[in-house]
Amino acid sequence: MRELFSLRDPALAARFRELLRKLQPREPVRIVHVCGTHEITIAQYGLRSLLPETVEVLEGPGCPVCVTSTQDLDCALQLAERGATLCTFGDMTRVPGTRMTLEEARAEGADVRVVLSAADAVEIARRQPERPVVFFAVGFETTAPGTAAVLLDNPPDNFFVLASHKLIPPALAALLSIPPVAIAAFLAPGHVSTVIGAGAYRAIAARFRVPIVVAGFEPLDVLYGIALALRQLREGRAEVENAYPRSVTEAGNLRAQELMRAVFRVGPALWRGIGEIPASGLYLREEFAAHDARREFGVEGRLGEEKPPGCRCAEVLLARAVPTDCPLYGTACTPLTPVGPCMVGAEGACNIWYRYAGRPRL
Amino acid sequence: MKRLLEEKVTALHGAGGLVMDKLLRERILPKFPIRAAGPIGLDQMDDGAVLDLPPGRLVFTTDSHVVKPLFFPGGDIGKLAVTGTVNDLVVMGARPVALSLALVIEEGFPLADLERILESAAAVLGELGVALVTGDTKVMGRGELDGLVITTTGVGVAERVVPDSGVRPGDFLLVTGPVGEHGLAILAARNALPVETPVESDVAPLWPALAAALATGGITAMKDPTRGGLAAALNEMAQKSGVGMEIEEERIPVRAEVRGLCELLGISPYELACEGRAVLAVAPEKLAEVLSALRAHPLTQGAQVIGRATEHYPGKVILRTAVGGKRFLEMPLGDPVPRIC
Numbered sequence: 089m090r091e092l093f094s095l096r097d098p099a100l101a102a103r104f105r106e107l108l109r110k111l112q113p114r115e116p117v118r119i120v121h122v123c124g125t126h127e128i129t130i131a132q133y134g135l136r137s138l139l140p141e142t143v144e145v146l147e148g149p150g151c152p153v154c155v156t157s158t159q160d161l162d163c164a165l166q167l168a169e170r171g172a173t174l175c176t177f178g179d180m181t182r183v184p185g186t187r188m189t190l191e192e193a194r195a196e197g198a199d200v201r202v203v204l205s206a207a208d209a210v211e212i213a214r215r216q217p218e219r220p221v222v223f224f225a226v227g228f229e230t231t232a233p234g235t236a237a238v239l240l241d242n243p244p245d246n247f248f249v250l251a252s253h254k255l256i257p258p259a260l261a262a263l264l265s266i267p268p269v270a271i272a273a274f275l276a277p278g279h280v281s282t283v284i285g286a287g288a289y290r291a292i293a294a295r296f297r298v299p300i301v302v303a304g305f306e307p308l309d310v311l312y313g314i315a316l317a318l319r320q321l322r323e324g325r326a327e328v329e330n331a332y333p334r335s336v337t338e339a340g341n342l343r344a345q346e347l348m349r350a351v352f353r354v355g356p357a358l359w360r361g362i363g364e365i366p367a368s369g370l371y372l373r374e375e376f377a378a379h380d381a382r383r384e385f386g387v388e389g390r391l392g393e394e395k396p397p398g399c400r401c402a403e404v405l406l407a408r409a410v411p412t413d414c415p416l417y418g419t420a421c422t423p424l425t426p427v428g429p430c431m432v433g434a435e436g437a438c439n440i441w442y443r444y445a446g447r448p449r450l
Numbered sequence: 451m452k453r454l455l456e457e458k459v460t461a462l463h464g465a466g467g468l469v470m471d472k473l474l475r476e477r478i479l480p481k482f483p484i485r486a487a488g489p490i491g492l493d494q495m496d497d498g499a500v501l502d503l504p505p506g507r508l509v510f511t512t513d514s515h516v517v518k519p520l521f522f523p524g525g526d527i528g529k530l531a532v533t534g535t536v537n538d539l540v541v542m543g544a545r546p547v548a549l550s551l552a553l554v555i556e557e558g559f560p561l562a563d564l565e566r567i568l569e570s571a572a573a574v575l576g577e578l579g580v581a582l583v584t585g586d587t588k589v590m591g592r593g594e595l596d597g598l599v600i601t602t603t604g605v606g607v608a609e610r611v612v613p614d615s616g617v618r619p620g621d622f623l624l625v626t627g628p629v630g631e632h633g634l635a636i637l638a639a640r641n642a643l644p645v646e647t648p649v650e651s652d653v654a655p656l657w658p659a660l661a662a663a664l665a666t667g668g669i670t671a672m673k674d675p676t677r678g679g680l681a682a683a684l685n686e687m688a689q690k691s692g693v694g695m696e697i698e699e700e701r702i703p704v705r706a707e708v709r710g711l712c713e714l715l716g717i718s719p720y721e722l723a724c725e726g727r728a729v730l731a732v733a734p735e736k737l738a739e740v741l742s743a744l745r746a747h748p749l750t751q752g753a754q755v756i757g758r759a760t761e762h763y764p765g766k767v768i769l770r771t772a773v774g775g776k777r778f779l780e781m782p783l784g785d786p787v788p789r790i791c
Contacts, residue, residue, distance in 0.1 A: 098700065101773035128716075134775025307773040423783055434716075445778035 095306035096133075104311040105138050111318035112140035118270050119143065119317055120263065120407040122150040122256060123277035124435020125305050131444035133307040145314065147440075148407035149259050149359060150277065152227040153179040153433035155405060157358035160252040161185035163387040164224045167250065168198035170385065173216065175209035176224035178202045179433045182426065184396075206231075206238040206249075213247035222248045222381045228256050229283045232370055233344035236351035239376050248381035251371050254357055256280045257288050258368035263407060264296040266362070271407065273299040273317035275310070278332045285340025286330040297326040304332035351376060360429060361405035401428035404437050411438040418442060459559040463589050474587065477565060481572040487548040487581040499583035501548055506607035509544035511535060514601040520567065522639035524631075524650030525725075528571035531600040533655050533725060534676070536578065540656040541672040541728055542613075543664055544606030546578065552586040554599040567598070578655055580604075612664070616671035617691035617731040621759045624730040624740070626659070626750040627652065628703040629680045633722025634711060645714070649707055654726030659750045662743035668736020673729050678782045681720040683729045684767045685781040688759075691731075695767045697757035697779060721782040731759060 121127070127147040130136060136145060149155045162185045168174040174190065181190040181200060194200040199219075203209050206223050213221035225235040232253040239249065260274055276289055281302045289300045299320035303313025313331040320327060330336055348370065357369025372380040381387065395402065398416050403409035411417045411430065421427035423439050430436035462469040474495070479485065485492035490500040515531040525533075532549060539546045551571065555564065575582055617623075635651040656674070663669060671691060675683035680702065688695045704712075704719045712719045726749065732740045737755070744753035769779040 096772040098772060098774060105774065131777065133771040133773050134769070134777035135773070137776045138774060307771070307775070311773070443780070443783065445780045 095308045097308070100308060101138075101311070104308060104315065107315050108138065108140055108143075108311065108318065111315060111322055113142045113318060113321060116142045116144065117272035117318075117321060118407070119145045119273045119275060119314060120148045120271050121145065121275035121277065121303070122148045122259065123275075123279070124151045124433070124440065125279065126150065126275060126277065126303065126310060127435070127437055127440045128444070129305050129307055129310050131440050135307060135310060138311065139314065143314070143318065145275075146407040146410060147404070147437040148263055149362060149405045151430065151433040151435035151437070152231070152254065153177070153183060154401065154429040154436045155254060155359045155361065156180065156183065156226050156252055156429075157360050158186055159358055160250070161190075162187075163382065164190060164222070164250055165193055166387045167222050167381060167385060168193050168200055171199075172220040172222045172248070172381075172385070173199040173201060173212060174222050174224060175201045175203045175212060177204075177226060180224060180226055182432045183429050206235045210238045210243050210247055213244045217244060217246055220246050220248060222250050224250045224252065226252045228254055228277075228280050229348070230279045232352065233283065233341075233347045236347040239351050239372070239379055240347065243379060245378070248379050248384055249372060249376075250381040250387075251352070251369075252357075253352070253370040254359065255354070255368050255370065257284070257292060258365050259359065259362070260289070260300070261292050261296070262359075262362060262365040262368070264292070264298060266406070271298065272321055273301065275313045275317065276300050276302040278302065278304045278309070278335060281332065281336045281340070283341045283344045285338055286328055286336055287338045288340065289328045293326055293328045299326050300328045302328070302330045302332050302336050304335065359405070361402035396427045399428040401430045401438070404430050411441040414438070457561055459555045459557060459561060459564060459589055461557050461589055461591070463555070463587070477561070478568055478585075478587070481565075481568050482582040483572065483576040484579060484581040485583070487583055491581065491583045492585065499548070499550070501583065501605065503547060503605070504607050506609050507611055509539055509542045509606045509608050509611065510604070511538040511542070512601065512603040513538065514599060516596070516599055517636065518596065519639050520563070520597055522651055523635045525653040526567055526570050527598060527600055528567035528569070529574055530653050530725060531602045532571045532574045533653050535602040535604040536574070536580065536655045536657060537674045537725070537728075539604050539606035540660050541674045542606070542608060543611050543669070543672070544608040545661070546580045546604055546606040546657055548581045548583045549575065549602050549604045550584045551582055552588075552601040554588045554590060554595060554601075556595050556597050557589055557592045559597060564598070567600075571600075574655055578657055610664075610667060612669050612672045613690075614671055614673050614687050615690035617687050617693050617695075617759045618670055618733070619693050619759050619761045620734055621670050621731040622734060622737050622755050623684070623695060623697065623757045623759060624732055624744075624753055624755050625675075625680065625703065626656070626728045626730070626744060627726070627752040628705045628708065629675065629724050629727060630704055630708045630712065630719035630722035632725040633679060634708055634719075636723075645711070647707065647711055649705070649711065652724055652726035654749055656726065656728055656749070659744070659747040660728060662746065663730070663740045663750075666736050666739045666743060668733045668740045669730050670733055671731040675724045675727055675729050677723050679719070679721045679723055680729065681718065681767070681779050681782050684779065687729065687731065688767050689765045691759070692764050693759040694761065694763035694765070695757055695759050697767060697769050699769050699771045701754055701756045703752055703754050718782075720779065
């Protein structure tokens with residue numbers, strides 16, 4: 089803990105501020121991160137107030153709950169309504185599907201449970217062998233290995249997975265492919281990168297000529313990551329740099345990658361607010377068909393995203409707007425009465441800005 | 451039947467008459483050492499108490515306590531119920547004089563627990579020299595409430611009333627000790643934490659610790675940061691006083707184990723309740739005097755200046771973070787719940 093607190097050292101922070109000032113770009117630049125934990129650090133420590141005026145930092149599709157498509161959510165709702173016990177992470181139960189949220193389905197009698205891990209859902213399945221238990225598996229490369237591990241560990245026959253895991257590198261590529269693109273650099277998420285390795289971004293950095301810096305979650309980690317990105321921009325480089333070497337290696341966690349490969353195949357996935365991104369979703373391999381909720385129960389969500397009128401979550405997820413750009417933010421839409429998914433998820437930009445008053449500059 | 455009456459609270463206890471009378475006379479009243487603050491008090495079991503009050507303005511407050519669990523590290527609902535009301539009087543600038551205490555008990559509640567709870571309430575009042583002058587007991591059916599509700603009402607006397615709204619630009623802002631401990635101890639006692647923690651509730655009466663500081667006349671506003679913690683107390687004071695506040699995060703006292711756990715859980719120590727702390731605004735010319743008065747008492751020896759009131763951003767609290775960034779410290783939305791992923 090003491091070591092972590094040193095990453096908040098005021099004297100060191102002052103030196104970073106000086107460094108950032110020297111690296112100030114002449115033209116405005118937009119740096120995008122894709123991680124709720126980064127956004128929490130930025131908002132909680134007021135880091136935006138420390139950045140040069142020409143530097144804007146936005147959260148893109150960094151909240152796994154927020155990017156889960158209405159289609160997948162509708163599948164989960166159907167399963168719950170057909171009598172399965174539906175297990176998922178807490179925030180997921182409050183995100184609206186086409187007709188309702190999982191929380192509302194529970195109020196109408198569906199068996200919806202909040203779990204902290206895939207293993208908890210397996211435990212529930214073991215305790216009630218007579219009833220199908222579906223784990224609605226959301227999250228990026230950080231939670232996917234956990235889902236894979238329980239499937240490889242001989243789960244009971246009544247345990248099923250509704251796979252909705254998503255991959256971060258294809259999302260970065262998508263943000264750079266959908267015009268108009270106004271992203272000068274990426275901060276890559278420390279947790280995901282611990283699993284997939286810094287090397288996973290090299291092809292994107294080269295193809296799109298964009299600096300990508302892997303950053304940790306302490307305030308000075310984030311400032312350091314931003315400084316490295318600004319230095320690349322100033323020097324005209326577009327490389328992958330690892331600013332979080334105490335956790336992230338070039339190759340990542342090979343064991344976790346092996347688990348994911350053994351259980352999942354890669355396919356196209358729908359991202360809320362962005363649309364379909366090729367090769368960005370994880371689906372169960374043939375060998376695990378008996379635990380695949382989609383196959384076993386034949387559920388299918390309808391295509392097409394329902395968007396509440398006025399809600400600008402889609403632009404927030406595309407890193408084209410900040411929460412305060414939305415007319416609903418803080419008025420019709422608050423964490424207590426969320427309208428869009430970015431206000432529901434605890435890692436959503438709107439939710440974080442509201443809780444930490446993450447206004448850009450004070 | 452006899453055994454049942456002796457071990458558990460039953461509907462008969464709340465029905466008036468002999469059983470109730472016996473419970474009160476034998477079990478409840480004797481626990482409180484000071485039972486009058488005037489000619490008629492608890493012993494007379496009259497329809498009300500009669501008080502002789504010292505000169506000054508009368509301050510009057512009430513609070514119902516429904517903490518879960520009833521026993522937690524560092525205290526229990528009995529200690530909390532009297533401390534809460536005493537502290538509300540103290541942060542108004544009053545010396546607490548007398549309290550009433552009303553119990554609503556669920557049928558079947560263990561008498562031994564009730565005795566323990568009342569003993570800890572009595573211990574606080576005894577130490578302070580504050581009288582319990584009147585009370586009430588009701589029993590409700592099983593399942594009609596969760597165990598026990600205690601309502602306390604208190605009167606105190608103030609020479610100079612200290613409102614929430616008295617902060618002036620330039621005033622120093624102080625907290626009398628480390629924050630967040632009660633809230634965290636309650637979370638731990640609910641088994642809501644993934645780890646064991648030695649954190650105990652800070653529940654403690656602020657009298658007489660604040661007596662000398664009050665006597666300096668330098669305290670312009672004061673509040674106890676209970677529900678909503680330091681963040682709620684500062685915001686309320688800023689709003690009611692029409693001033694802005696600039697707080698240095700580095701100066702806010704938080705025990706290392708509390709900060710570490712909050713970090714782990716993704717909750718803010720500034721939003722967790724305290725039950726033995728006060729937030730003060732102090733006139734600049736009286737700062738040294740108030741600080742030395744506070745530091746002379748063990749409960750408030752950890753008092754710290756955490757910031758100053760300003761004319762900028764009236765009604766808002768600005769937090770200068772450890773790394774020099776600035777953000778608003780907002781009014782908490784609700785009770786903090788550990789994040790799950």
